[in-house]
Amino acid sequence: MNTKLERILPRVQKPARYVGGEYNEIVKDKTQTDVNVAFCFPDTYEIGMSNVGMRILYAVMNDLPWCACERVFAPWGDMEDELRKARLPLWCLESQDPVRDFDMIAFSIGYEMCYTNILNVLDLSGIPLHSSEREGLHNIVFAGGTCAYNPEPLADFIDFFSLGEGEEITVEILECYRRAKQAGWDKQTFLREVAKIDGVYVPSFYEHVYNEDGTLKQIIPLGGAPKTARKRIMQNLDTARYPDKMIVPSTEIVHDRMNLEVMRGCIRGCRFCQAGFVYRPVRPRSVQTLHDQAIGLLEDSGCHEITLSSLSTSDYRYLPELMASLEDYCQEKKINLSVPSLRADNFSRELMLKLQKVRKSGLTFAPEAGTQRLRDAINKNVTEEEILETCKIAFSGGWSNVKLYFMLGLPTETDEDVLGIADLVYKILKTWRENASNKKRGLRIHVATAFFVPKPFTPFQWEQQITPEEYTRRQRLLKDAMLSKSVEYNWHAPDLSQLEAVLARGDRRLCRVIETAWRRGAKLDGWLEYFDYKLWMQALRDCGIDPAFYTTRGYAEDEVLPWDSIDVGVTKRFFLRERERAYRSEITPDCRAGCAGCGANRLLEGGVCDA
């Protein structure tokens, strides 16, 4: 081992996350490969290694015999300090070679609050931050992940974006780079060629022109670039690459278990939820494929826990069959099978009561809003009756713990809706009194509220975010209405969500803000230990940017939106229609009940969703 590194490791927290060597890690001889990629999830190892997409693409890239893909994560602050002190560049885990020695640096970006980590990782690697400062083919920086759907706040730093599901496009990108390297192209030629791949978006090929009031006037594609770049999807999940051997971290990570991806996309269409729209269309995996994957992964990894993951797993059409097919194996091998994101309907209710894990953590519901009117407005199809019925059965079965998640500041929300939350909580309390089989244990109801963040590619993408002050007022209003000792109320501070809203709907002018914030010390902003609101506000002021422009102002329906160059499949027309329905508190049935015409089916060969 590098002796400098050996001396640092005893001084940092959880050193195991910096040395690699885990079971199933892939180490290649990089003198024998043509293209070497440093693959970075710009957050800590524990978060990054829990990401399924990262694991799929690690396999996809390393499947190519001529490519070596190694991992890198954002170091925690103590490690960063040590690196800077020792003047050590950031390295990749597999070989412990510096990131800057790799041909390409690929980022997987899942949420806005890790934008500064991207800059920090580049800087710690000794790689220039700006795309324009990186000349030649060495250290091409590209990015994918959910945040790539509004790539503009990162436009200055990332050479190009890869949109949508990466199994195929990543290979095409690497093949293009390989050709570029062999032919000795310059960077511009490479970017022009790579832009021809479906799903690649090169920000420097688009000019953004602003109106005097600061809104976008026009996005001009340059040099023949297409008006929009459309995301990629996998047509068939049964044949899509899913790793049969996954790295098993030697240190505990956030989701320390195997993951089965039962489907992609969500049939529900909750109007605030970006994931619900950008991952459309809905595509299930077959029971047979999942069954084989589950057993293969469990045997190979030695994990004793497996999760059936998706945006809404109880909507996986073949869930009963899948559970049945795994039941005996799990029983015999003492495997814990967990099903997250259950709903409160009949089927889930039975499942919930069956899965013993639930007993530990209690019942969890995410009604998101307190009244039926507002739940209809956001298209969250869960009713009070369903929740109370599930509670009733659970309470009589001995449960005594309920968690409820809500949002405050949703479009059209009134004080009545806020107080509706307290009302629902009170009804749950009453249900417990009437049905609890064991009252001695007492009831615990955990209520949590988050601050609504309008996101691109949702029906609420134009909405105003309420001010942090107003959020705080509503949150106090709710607190004062829930006086029972059985209720524990936790709320998110509004600061982070306000900034998240700025970054989520931001345009290119935010590149400078992100850089300024980073230069002032911002990093690991998703972590309470590090997030510094004042610093960000200062950075915005330094750049002459008013956060209100991106938050409380709201966007006009006819305004050019920064993310208009990106096509996620779902159309703007559909979002507008859904927005109007929201104002009328009208629900839209889920895809299984009937196609609502969102447009995502156009991405499918055949054009019909298998919802």
Add this chain to the structure above:
Amino acid sequence: MPRMRFSKTGNAVWISHLDLMRALQRGFRRAGVLLKHSQGFTPHPVLSIALPLSVGVSSDYEIADFELDAPTDLAALPARLNAALPKGIEILECYEDGEKLKHLKWLEARLTLIYDAGVPAQAADQIRTLFARPSLEVEKHGKNGPVTVDILPMLHAYSVTQPDETTLALTATVSAQNPTLNPLLLLTAIEAELPACKPDFTRCHRIQIMNEAFHAFR
């Protein structure tokens, strides 16, 4: 109860005790050998490691006891497990009828003291003189804050050699339990009492553990 002896070297030294437990449990599953599980609401596999190592310390002599769900050929187990474990953890042998853990008494460790600018003059002698004192009080972190202990009664034997210009090797046999002396406290003593002999970096390695009669613990 079957017992295994294993080593922990290379980058695996950064795996903490709890993570090592998890890694071993998974190793068993990967090897297709199911550990017996405890009864109760949250059953957990029966596996325990004697004398947990500090993070960063390597070892050639770790002991873990475990129980299997079904009889398995213990002689063949190390090879099966080794194919299934992360780099740096190697099962050396598995056997039945190990000594009772209460007979585990001594621990032999090697501290490698590294001096970037060369070993200070007479450092080895100074260390020998230090350990020849009638008593040597060292401050260590106890459960309720720092406490002072005399380490010498727990130091059975030691030797100091200088394999090269920048390295001192301090090999020591210390009491492993009742009472326990963490060999790294020898370094603490050197740093506190002989500031001129403070190394730039120290590696710690567990060579073996022994019973009351100073035989390798089985």
